[in-house]
Amino acid sequence: MMKIDVVSLFSGGGGLDLGFKKEGYNLVWAIDNNPNAIATYKKNVHENAICGDINEINLDDIPKADVIIGGPPCQSFSLAGNRNVEDARGQLVWRYLEIIEHVQPKAFVFENVTGLLSAKNSNKEHIIELLKQAFRDRGYTINAKVLNAVEYGVPQKRKRVIIVGLRNGETFDFPLPTHGEADGLLPYVSVEEALGDLPAAVVDENARVKYLTEAKNGYQKLMRKNAGEDVSEHFISKLSELDKYIIKHVKPGGNYMDIPADVKSERIRRLQRDGGHTTCYGRLRPECPSYTINTYFNRPNVGCNIHYSEQRLITVREALRLQSFPDDFEIVSTSKQGRNLIVGNAVPPILAGVIAKKLREYLEGEND
Structure with a gap:
């Protein structure tokens, strides 16, 4: 197998990197400004990672590599935000370009939220088109596509913009979906699968919980492959009495419309009256994939985070499973929200692996 060196930018806890590592890539260097993310990365991916401000890094300190991967922080382009592309987070996109130009990799993989597609600068120009042209100006043939993780075996509906650039003049063809409802495709992986x-989840945040049954399907076997006899991060979030009341009334696949109208929450009554935000206060359906796992899955009011059969929210381990992180992946964090940020911001490793496998075909073909 050809040795392919990879530099990872905005690496987070390493979801994208894990996919590349699984496909035999050699991860030589990574950077992120989140200390918890870097500590987690070092524990689970590799030690060649630094915590720092990417704008202050001397470009000459970044090692040469065949591939650069990473997604600049996406809040500026998030559909949930104000899409202010002039702020510092938006500008990090252009730092990514500077590094591409300096390192001159054979290929790059750029990941971001779908809000990037509609983001504009102060001159009303679409950021995505400026970005594509900037990559072309640096010698790359690029292809961009919105990929949905659920179509590649991840039990989660999660759409992301992926841009892949090749310096050899070829155009990258994205891998075809493997899962879906069309003939010839595998069925989606469901939440219950x-x-x-x-x-059973426990109260102690630091406890390791022993498996009580064997893996029942291929996805569970894959998640447990290197995990041993027990698992971490499988604890119950603390709930207020209001949260317990809400969870008690929401049925699988339901949301705030299932909650009695006398609930002591003006927000819920407003949602019931005006509609919108249909995943808020949602309970997962066991027979379907989950909705997008966000960074607030420890709350019932931000997304569909209620367990499909138990009267609680999903645990960190369950969120990791829905993101396709293996059970031997352990988070290092000084805070609960720091832990959730690592999980919710990550690229699903299975999706990353699919992209990495396809990209290897191009790089090995070029080498031949």
Whole structure:
């Protein structure tokens, strides 16, 4: 297998990197400004990672590599935000370009949220088109596509913009979906298929919980492949009495419309009256994939985070499973929200692996 060196920018906890590592890539250097993310990365991916401000890094300190991967922080382009592309987070996109120009990799993989597609600068120009042209100006043939992780075996509907650039003049063809409802495709991996073998969640945040059953399907076997006899991060979030009341009334696949109208929450009554935000206060359906796992899955009011059969929210381990992180992946964090940020911001490793496998075909073909 050809040795392919990779530099990772805005690496987070390493979801994208894990996919490339699984496909045999050699991860030589990574950077992120989140200390918890870097500590997690070092524990699970490799030690060649630094915590720092990417704008202050001397470009000459970044090692040469065949591939650069990474997604600049996406809040500026998030559909949930104000899409202010002039702020510092938006400008990090252009730092990514500077590094591409300096390192001159054979290929790059750029990941971001779908809000990037509609983001404009102060001159009303579409950022995505400026970005594509900037990559072309630096000698890359590029292809961009919105990929949905659920179509590649991840038990989660999660759409992301992926741009792949090649310096050899070829155009990267994205891998075709493997899962879906069309003839010839595998069925989507459901929430219950993803989580059904996990033991009962516990109260102790630091406890390791032993598996009580064997893996029941291919996805569970894949998640447990290197995990041993127990699993971490499988604890119950603390709930207020209001949260407990809400969870008690929401049925699988339901949301705030299931909650009695006398609930002591003006926000819920407003949602019931005006509609919108249909995943808020949602409970997962066992027979379907989950909705997008965000950074607030420890709350019932931000997304569909209620367990499909138990009267609680999903655990960190369950969120990791829905993101396709293996059970031997352990988070290092000084805070609960720091832990959730690592999970919710990550690229699903299975999706990353699919892209990495396809990209290897181009790089090995070029080498031949």
